[in-house]
Amino acid sequence: DAGVTQSPTHLIKTRGQQVTLRCSPKSGHDTVSWYQQALGQGPQFIFQYYEEEERQRGNFPDRFSGHQFPNYSSELNVNALLLGDSALYLCASSRTSSYNEQFFGPGTRLTVL
Amino acid sequence: DAKTTQPTSMDCAEGRAANLPCNHSTISGNEYVYWYRQIHSQGPQYIIHGLKNNETNEMASLIITEDRKSSTLILPHATLRDTAVYYCIVGGATNKLIFGTGTLLAVQP
Numbered sequence A: 001d002a003g004v005t006q007s008p009t010h011l012i013k014t015r016g017q018q019v020t021l022r023c024s025p026k027s028g029h030d031t032v033s034w035y036q037q038a039l040g041q042g043p044q045f046i047f048q049y050y051e052e053e054e055r056q057r058g059n060f061p062d063r064f065s066g067h068q069f070p071n072y073s074s075e076l077n078v079n080a081l082l083l084g085d086s087a088l089y090l091c092a093s094s095r096t097s098s099y100n101e102q103f104f105g106p107g108t109r110l111t112v113l
Numbered sequence B: 001d002a003k004t005t006q007p008t009s010m011d012c013a014e015g016r017a018a019n020l021p022c023n024h025s026t027i028s029g030n031e032y033v034y035w036y037r038q039i040h041s042q043g044p045q046y047i048i049h050g051l052k053n054n055e056t057n058e059m060a061s062l063i064i065t066e067d068r069k070s071s072t073l074i075l076p077h078a079t080l081r082d083t084a085v086y087y088c089i090v091g092g093a094t095n096k097l098i099f100g101t102g103t104l105l106a107v108q109p
Helices: none
Strands: A005-007 A010-013 A019-024 A031-037 A044-050 A053-057 A064-068 A074-078 A087-094 A108-112 B009-013 B018-023 B032-038 B045-050 B061-064 B070-075 B084-091 B103-108
Touching (some): A005 A087, A010 A019, A019 A087, A019 A108, A031 A074, A074 A087, B018 B032, B045 B070
Parallel strands (some): A010 A108
Antiparallel strands (some): A019 A074, A031 A044, A031 A087, B032 B084, B084 B103
């Protein structure tokens, strides 16, 4: 079992650009959540996808959007990048029946210049 | 905002038990206590969770007070590899984890 995988590992963008991050959940998991982690802070919940729909959303602007595919994999899109979007973006997967036992991927380090 | 209060940092000697406290005085009846940890440069790792009763698994034990306003995570024999930030999280069955800043546990040789 490969666990949760994310791509790319690192990414450098400039202000105003758009970025897409990808996540493959752990085998058997149907729910994917995305988190943003700034340096020295705990992860902040962005949103969660289940059955290809956004089920919950944290306090993030509409520039952050996502998608879940029929195979449960997911994408996080960020438009009009700001310097403050520089962070580690974490994907976590779980079974909808297992509450908050989430398995996290290694993250994508996004740097906005 | 996070619903929990944890010390910023703690030290523990290798081989000794590490006891990490967490206060969650506003916890509601249907909310669980979850513990995760994050080793440097890795994603968070689920450790254990509980509702009312004490819980134990291969990684740790979770002791929840009778009034459920606080809990303690116990690593029975800490190793250097247990050095990490430990997050105590309170939440219901919504799959939305609200992380605070956690406790940095430093296991000393």
